[in-house]
Amino acid sequence: MRNKRYQNYFKQDGRIYTCSICHSQLLRHDDIVSRAFQGRHGPAYLVDHVINIYIGAKEERMLMTGMHTVADIYCSICEMKLGWKYLHAFEESQKYKEGRCIVEKARISKEVVFDF
Ligand SMILES: [Zn+2]
Known part of the structure; x- marks a missing residue:
């Protein structure tokens, strides 16, 4: 394992999404910008902020909406x-995605946490 430092959202109750395999906390319901995205394995979310992830090598990838620099x-x-992060969008209309992540819906599970 590359990084065992684990963060969590305790003290912020509400709906969160966790890794479907190990149930690490990943994102909050409020971090989801759009649910209308498509990943490699089906529906995906565009998300502002994800924790407990590491970022792979960056590469240029031709997506349905044009050329982007992304990293898995x-x-x-x-x-x-889990998906990929948009590092750079070449098209002006796609700039809003920069710094945001695509998270595959099939790879996460919805959970509810309580403030304690
Ligand atoms: Zn995991």
Whole structure:
């Protein structure tokens, strides 16, 4: 394992999404910008902020919406690939995606945490 430092959202109750394999906390319901995205394995979310991930090598990738510089993102605990991060968008209309992540819906599970 590359990174065992584990962060969590305790003290912020509400709906969160966790890794479907190891149940590490990944993102909050409020971090989801759009649910209308498509990943490699089906529906995906565009998300503002994800924790407990590490970022792979950056590469230029031709996506449906044009050329982007992206890097795959992985769960830092179990190393499952979760999606990718947009580092740079070449098209002006796609700039809003920069710094945001695509997370595959099939790779996460919804959970509820309580403030304690
Ligand atoms: Zn995991």
